[in-house]
Amino acid sequence: METFLFYFLGIGLLTTAGTAIVLKNPMHSIISMIVSFFFISGLYLLLSAPFLAVIQIMVYAGAILVLFLFVIMLFDLQKSEYQKDKFTKFDIVSILLVGFGASKLVALVVTSNSVVNFSKAQSVSNDFGSVKAFAYSLFGASGVIGQHSFVFEVISVLLLAAIISAVVLAKKRL
Amino acid sequence: MVSLNLFIALGIVLFFIGLLGVLIRRNIIIIMISIEIMLNAINIMLVAFNRYKFIENNDGLTYSFFIIAVAAAEASVGLAILIAVYRKRKTVFVNKLNTMSN
Structure with missing residues (x-):
């Protein structure tokens, strides 16, 4: 299937x-x-x-x-x-x-003998790919900072810069 | 269950479809769509590697999430540039937008 x-x-x-x-x-x-x-x-x-x-x-x-x-x-x-x-x-x-x-x-x-060999998928826990797992890696848990918290903040600054530049570029007179 | 090779092969073929779109088309909107296709191919490969090789953590999924965010920023800025260029030059074809080269 x-x-x-x-x-x-x-x-x-x-x-x-x-x-x-x-x-x-x-x-x-x-x-x-x-x-x-x-x-x-x-x-x-x-x-x-x-x-x-x-x-x-x-x-x-x-x-x-x-x-x-x-x-x-x-x-x-x-x-x-x-x-x-x-x-x-x-x-x-x-x-x-x-x-x-x-x-x-x-x-x-x-x-058959390639770099990515024919590995079968193991069964994963229920947490894999869930919202909870994402939240743990992005925001951390119980006082510990998350593994990707810094990248998350950088992405938010990047989105802010994109908003500002899109507004400036779309103005009538550049 | 399908093996990892097939997912990676699918990602590679999808990436090359996007590359082909950038190379053969002159319409700048289609070129931007091809860039989105290439980003999605990379996302599929990241998620497949995460699912098959590194199931104890979530890093591949988190990075494909970041790639989606960067693609949103790229699309908004690219489309704003595109509107500004279209207002000035009245064309969307890259072979007519070559004033910098001659």
Whole structure:
């Protein structure tokens, strides 16, 4: 059952991500990206990380990609405009190079004596990937500072800087 | 249960799809979406390594959480820059936005 779920989610994810970069209309490719984020969220559930799966849907599909959608609606691109994105000779070279690199790396990974060997998953405790485990590593417990508390504070400063710079950049006169 | 190799292979293929999107497309919105695809591929690989190799701690999950936060900041600033550029130049194609190179 888990193998079937993995292949279902993986093939769906690769298909929707592929259509997201191939489709000409940016609106269609954003919607394809949203579907692929739901597949990624299913993969997180398969890897027993339920909190991350919820965050993936709420923050990524719900906030970031909807922001992309709003920006595309602001642009009001016409069909004759975005159809101008044509393939060139350089693109064939880059497709070949990327395909070569990806096939080499995948062949390295899926062979039996690879760097990431065929380790089966051990069963984990109920705490793994839960909100409680996240809170312990982010905020600490009972007077002890958490392992990642400093990085958490740095991220909050980064988000503040991003808010301020977005407001400044979006002003009428720069 | 699926072995670790398949998750890592999936992450690698997804990362290269994102790289291909950056290389072959001229539309700057699609280039930013491809960057998001690459960040998600790294997230999948981090979570898979955490689940299979280091189950006694939560570090991979915590770092993918941080990557999501950084991606949100990056998307907001990138889109603000994009709006400012579009207001000035009226185009979203990177091959028309090359005034710095010539």
